[in-house]
Amino acid sequence: MMRTWTVRAGRAAIVLALLGLVTMSLPMLLTGNPALSVLGPDATPERIEAFLAELNLDDPPPARLADWLAAAAQGDLGTSLVTGRPVADEIARRLPVTLELLIGGQIVALAIAVPLAMASAWKPGGRVDRAGTLASFLLIATPPFIIALGLIAVFAVALGALPATGWRDAWIDPAGHLRHLALPVLATGLAEAAVLVRLLRAGLIETLDQPYILAARSRGMSAPVLLATRALRPSSFSALTIVGMTVGLAFGGSVLIESVFAIPGMGQLAMGAIETRDFPVIEAVIIFSGAAVVVASIAVDLIYSLVDPRTRNASR
Amino acid sequence: MSPYRPLAAAAGLAAAAALSACAPAADGAAGGTLTVGLDTDVTSLDPIDNLVAHQSTLIVGNAVYEPLFTDGPEGALEPRLAESIETGDLRTWTLKLKPDLVFSDGSPLDAEAVIGHFERMAGPESTCLCQPAAAQIDSAEAVDDTTVRLTLAAPDAAFDRGLTRSLGMIATEPEEGKAPLGAGAFTVASTDPGSSVTLEPNPEYHGPAPILDRLVFRFLPDTDSRYQSLSSGTVDMVWLNTAHLVAQARTEGLTTAIADSTTATAFLNTTRPPFDDVRVRQAVQAAINREVILEAADQGAGRLSDGPITSGSPYTARTDHPDFDPDRARRLLAEYGEPVAFDYTTDARPQSAQRAAVIQQMLADVGIDMTIDTVDAATMDTRLFGRDFDAIEFFTSAYGETDTAMKSIFPEGAPGNFSGYADPEVTSLIGEAGETVDPEERAGLYGEAAQIIVDEAPVLFYTESPSGFAASYTVGGIPDLSEHNVISILPSELWIRR
Numbered sequence: 001m002m003r004t005w006t007v008r009a010g011r012a013a014i015v016l017a018l019l020g021l022v023t024m025s026l027p028m029l030l031t032g033n034p035a036l037s038v039l040g041p042d043a044t045p046e047r048i049e050a051f052l053a054e055l056n057l058d059d060p061p062p063a064r065l066a067d068w069l070a071a072a073a074q075g076d077l078g079t080s081l082v083t084g085r086p087v088a089d090e091i092a093r094r095l096p097v098t099l100e101l102l103i104g105g106q107i108v109a110l111a112i113a114v115p116l117a118m119a120s121a122w123k124p125g126g127r128v129d130r131a132g133t134l135a136s137f138l139l140i141a142t143p144p145f146i147i148a149l150g151l152i153a154v155f156a157v158a159l160g161a162l163p164a165t166g167w168r169d170a171w172i173d174p175a176g177h178l179r180h181l182a183l184p185v186l187a188t189g190l191a192e193a194a195v196l197v198r199l200l201r202a203g204l205i206e207t208l209d210q211p212y213i214l215a216a217r218s219r220g221m222s223a224p225v226l227l228a229t230r231a232l233r234p235s236s237f238s239a240l241t242i243v244g245m246t247v248g249l250a251f252g253g254s255v256l257i258e259s260v261f262a263i264p265g266m267g268q269l270a271m272g273a274i275e276t277r278d279f280p281v282i283e284a285v286i287i288f289s290g291a292a293v294v295v296a297s298i299a300v301d302l303i304y305s306l307v308d309p310r311t312r313n314a315s316r
Numbered sequence: 317m318s319p320y321r322p323l324a325a326a327a328g329l330a331a332a333a334a335l336s337a338c339a340p341a342a343d344g345a346a347g348g349t350l351t352v353g354l355d356t357d358v359t360s361l362d363p364i365d366n367l368v369a370h371q372s373t374l375i376v377g378n379a380v381y382e383p384l385f386t387d388g389p390e391g392a393l394e395p396r397l398a399e400s401i402e403t404g405d406l407r408t409w410t411l412k413l414k415p416d417l418v419f420s421d422g423s424p425l426d427a428e429a430v431i432g433h434f435e436r437m438a439g440p441e442s443t444c445l446c447q448p449a450a451a452q453i454d455s456a457e458a459v460d461d462t463t464v465r466l467t468l469a470a471p472d473a474a475f476d477r478g479l480t481r482s483l484g485m486i487a488t489e490p491e492e493g494k495a496p497l498g499a500g501a502f503t504v505a506s507t508d509p510g511s512s513v514t515l516e517p518n519p520e521y522h523g524p525a526p527i528l529d530r531l532v533f534r535f536l537p538d539t540d541s542r543y544q545s546l547s548s549g550t551v552d553m554v555w556l557n558t559a560h561l562v563a564q565a566r567t568e569g570l571t572t573a574i575a576d577s578t579t580a581t582a583f584l585n586t587t588r589p590p591f592d593d594v595r596v597r598q599a600v601q602a603a604i605n606r607e608v609i610l611e612a613a614d615q616g617a618g619r620l621s622d623g624p625i626t627s628g629s630p631y632t633a634r635t636d637h638p639d640f641d642p643d644r645a646r647r648l649l650a651e652y653g654e655p656v657a658f659d660y661t662t663d664a665r666p667q668s669a670q671r672a673a674v675i676q677q678m679l680a681d682v683g684i685d686m687t688i689d690t691v692d693a694a695t696m697d698t699r700l701f702g703r704d705f706d707a708i709e710f711f712t713s714a715y716g717e718t719d720t721a722m723k724s725i726f727p728e729g730a731p732g733n734f735s736g737y738a739d740p741e742v743t744s745l746i747g748e749a750g751e752t753v754d755p756e757e758r759a760g761l762y763g764e765a766a767q768i769i770v771d772e773a774p775v776l777f778y779t780e781s782p783s784g785f786a787a788s789y790t791v792g793g794i795p796d797l798s799e800h801n802v803i804s805i806l807p808s809e810l811w812i813r814r
Binding site: 030047082083085090093094145148149152153156157160163164165166167169259260261262264268269271272274275276277 | 353357359360440508509510511512534535536537538540541542544545547548549550551692693694695
């Protein structure tokens with residue numbers, strides 16, 4: 001058991017090291033020059049050269065990664081070239097916003113997907129299943145930003161019930177905060193619910209064919225109890241994988257959702273940094289998001305082993 | 317207002333006009349919060365960082381600093397913190413300030429403060445786009461508290477134009493981590509990077525106190541949801557620079573401050589084949605039907621651009637743009653004698669993509685093989701500034717100021733001469749114009765230069781496209797900017813019906 005987890009941690013470290021090296025190579029790989037964003041188009045070649053020399057962008061990627069890690073170990077993720085603010089402060093300010101969006105989106109997705117998948121799987125081809133299938137395919141086929149603009153058109157423009165865009169600090173204006181959170185969370189949740197419903201439904205239909213389910217039904221166990229207590233857990237592996245990956249990836253922020261709803265999260269931070277080639281911010285966001293994906297995938301493995309003890313030694 | 321407004325909007329327009337005409341005091345509209353949605357995240361309020369001097373964010377700079385001058389109709393300069401600026405030879409300028417000006421902390425905004433600001437903008441570490449203009453000041457002398465005498469290194473007809481943007485936004489030396497102070501109608505109450513900037517009235521303001529209690533600028537990066545935010549009442553006013561939304565705002569009869577102030581152009585790299593040959597440049601120019609671009613990319617909401625002197629320029633000289641003539645294009649290409657293929661670098665904005673697509677089709681019709689190379693904004697800048705392109709789109713408000721545009725884009729070696737264009741006559745005409753005191757005479761010189769530029773086509777001029785602000789019916793005090801070259805609004809004049 002211990003060996004299994006040591007191997008996984010080792011692999012994760014290799015993945016992160018490779019990601020770090022690629023990230024530190026970005027200044028060489030990407031066209032676009034941060035000096036132009038910071039110094040303006042009229043900067044002399046000498047000033048541009050001096051500016052770039054200060055950033056050590058020409059150093060070999062391993063050396064840059066080692067410098068970055070040494071500074072990061074002391075909590076220093078560098079300073080934004082554009083705003084002059086510490087990158088760590090910027091991430092600390094943006095991360096809670098993205099996390100809130102992420103957690104809210106997962107709650108909405110699961111709240112929709114689990115009951116709908118159970119109802120669909122219980123009577124495949126029934127009304128609920130057909131309606132659910134149609135709705136989920138429609139949502140899967142629709143780009144997330146169209147879902148977002150559609151929600152704004154209905155709930156903000158037509159009904160006037162919720163604000164279209166923006167963000168409010170939860171400590172200063174809790175009610176306004178929740179009102180501004182509603183549509184982005186719904187947009188995030190709907191898009192993911194559509195995928196989860198399909199995966200859970202397929203898993204449940206397969207499980208419901210198992211003899212132990214038949215035995216439980218023959219003993220008179222009611223449908224909701226049977227589904228929730230006997231069928232859901234063994235049917236949720238693929239859905240768990242998707243939730244885990246989504247959680248990991250979402251640490252980098254959803255650029256589209258954050259852009260449409262004007263939410264100051266990690267996605268917008270990354271987008272702005274890429275547009276201006278603000279390398280300290282780009283590097284920190286990529287390494288941070290990469291670490292989140294790796295940690296999330298390890299967490300999913302851990303949850304697998306809790307959900308199904310047979311997977312505990314399946315490291316190879 | 318623009319002549320392109322649909323008739324169907326007449327009723328809504330009449331209502332909006334009636335509302336706009338109401339004096340705020342008369343209907344008890346004083347106070348309130350006005351929320352404006354912008355396309356730019358104003359991460360720095362210091363004029364040296366240029367972020368309060370874009371066309372969409374001038375409203376922020378105007379609120380906090382109120383420049384020495386603002387852009388008036390037909391290129392006129394309207395004095396704000398300044399009373400006047402005079403010159404006899406375009407080299408020595410006398411700037412007169414309004415009396416008793418103070419910054420928002422009560423410290424004096426006098427001749428010395430103005431000189432200090434100019435020196436900060438000119439400094440070697442300055443990142444201001446105004447740095448070259450500031451650096452040409454050879455000497456600055458405080459004649460008295462409100463008079464500054466400036467001597468430039470060389471005569472410059474465009475010098476006073478720069479006083480409408482960062483150079484004219486007189487600011488204090490900023491303290492570490494804080495925005496500098498200004499003498500505008502508003503002061504900064506709070507900033508939330510990535511989200512918003514909140515302003516409150518400046519109690520020390522020299523003019524009538526602002527009508528609003530609070531002015532909030534929100535960063536709303538997505539164009540469509542920005543417009544929906546206006547429709548839903550989440551914000552009261554938004555920046556628009558996409559033709560379909562400008563057309564929609566006009567159809568819905570919203571109050572607008574919109575002008576055809578952004579020019580869609582492309583630089584052709586004259587330093588390398590195929591555009592080092594004037595016949596190829598002229599062939600491309602003749603093969604492009606600008607009317608089609610206007611319909612496809614701007615949905616008809618704009619006008620054709622005939623050259624570097626825009627339709628709203630104070631200089632009345634106009635250029636004669638060659639007509640769409642594919643046969644002429646084919647003849648020129650036959651004379652050139654080699655197959656023509658080139659890369660057209662552009663960004664991913666829908667309007668840019670539409671423009672590139674129709675241009676590609678029109679050029680294919682005459683046998684030119686154009687490849688569209690779509691890149692992000694940072695790569696665009698690098699290619700442009702590094703002169704690393706065959707042809708590159710340049711969508712700009714720079715032509716709103718004719719003097720500045722002419723001297724910075726077309727003379728040989730000018731900082732914005734990204735085409736590498738080198739015509740001794742054009743360089744000489746523009747140089748002469750910059751030293752010519754009489755505006756009529758200057759207009760003539762610019763006109764001659766502009767005609768050569770259009771004939772030799774180092775830059776392709778497509779359309780003058782609309783951009784500006786649209787506001788809900790509850791907002792008043794929005795000026796009619798249809799005769800302006802630059803979208804510049806003073807928020808102290810805005811009010812909101814509560």
